[in-house]
Amino acid sequence: xxxxxxxxxxxxxxxxxxxxxxxxxxxxxxxxxxxxxxxxxxxxxxxxxxxxx
Numbered sequence: 001x002x003x004x005x006x007x008x009x010x011x012x013x014x015x016x017x018x019x020x021x022x023x024x025x026x027x028x029x030x031x032x033x034x035x036x037x038x039x040x041x042x043x044x045x046x047x048x049x050x051x052x053x
Contacts, residue, residue, distance in 0.1 A: 025033050
């Protein structure tokens with residue numbers, strides 16, 4: 001029982017290691033962002049992505 005609780009506790013601590021990292025461009029001014037970051041609307045037609053700008 002104690003071993004199971006210890007294992008669960010250690011596994012919960014390790015979840016922070018798998019967190020998504022921030023993109024390098026997030027802290028930059030908007031003019032330096034990649035174009036994909038400025039897309040407001042995306043639609044799918046017949047499985048194909050259409051980007052509206």
